Amino acid sequence: MTATYGKGRPARAGPSFFSPLRNLTRTVASGIRPFVAPLPRFSGPASPHSCRAGVLLEQMAALPFADLDEITGGATALVLAPHADDESLGCGGLIAEANARGLPPAVAVLTDGSMSHPSSRSHPPPRLRALRRAEARAAVAALGVGSERLHFLDLPDGRAPCEGPGVEEAAARVADLARAYKVGTIFTTWECDPHTDHVAAHVIARTAARLAGARVVSYPVWGWALPRRTRLPVASVAGARLDTTRHMPAKRRAIAAHESQHSGLIADDPQGFRLPTSLLSAVDRPFEVFLFER
Ligand SMILES: [Zn+2]
Secondary structure (H helix, E strand, C coil), X not given: CCCCCCCCCCCCCCCCCCHHHHHHHHHHXXXXXXXXXXXXXXXCCXXXXXXXXXXXXXXXXXXXXXXXXXXXXXXXXXXXXXXXXXXXXXXXXXXXXXXXXXXXXXXXXXXXXXXXXXXXXXXCHHXXXXXXXXXXXXXXXXXXXXXXXXXXXXXXXXXCCCCCHHHHHHHHHHHHHHHHCCEEEEEEECCCCCCHHHHHXXXXXXXXXXXXXXXXEEECCHHHHCCCCCEECCCCCCEXXXXXXXXXXXXXXXXXXXXXXXXXXXXXXXXXXXXXHHHHHHHCCCEEEEEECC
């Protein structure tokens, strides 16, 4: 849910890198969640520091493969998911592989997920929130991780903060988790994912990593659905792919556990969110992409 993004927020200059991203997010995200309106074919001016999404996505899909330890730094990972489902869509294979090696990650879900079906009478926000928590528990269980390592930060769905005191407050909570689990790397959504909560998660993770002395590694989710001609305010990507072949059955079970997000489970909201098959296909590949800070 993104329709309320920006309402009531002070017009305040943020970090220059994120300003074009916020504009892009406002433009693109309205067509993505729910995935009903056509996406724009072009956004932003050309510059030496920008690149078409199609070029970046091709770069990502051709990144070299790396061992898990090269991606996680060999320490416990904390996966920060903007919504319940992003941990499985973007990191399901990594979570399963880390768990198989005896270093199960911690998972934190940033928002409460209560606005995916805003007009449903059968699933008002409290019931939907509870359902999405249960789905998240089932998903991480499918990946081999106990629910005691799953944490819900319960920020409002569609309104996670990208700047200001809200970022500091959320980052402090994420940093507390990072310290508690002795985390080496915080995994968060790619800053070019065209969804406000995904950009917010990225900003919050960066701040939390500074507080906790951890690295940040990004994973794309909605980025895979960007129109190829969309111009993004980054020139290139750097990172690695993780071979997730042997974990694909578990990853598919984890994604399937988020039934409210991809099925007709909630049938009384015609405008309700449903993960598009294009995105589900994009993450149903035997590798995951992880992007490093430069
Ligand atoms: Zn999401």
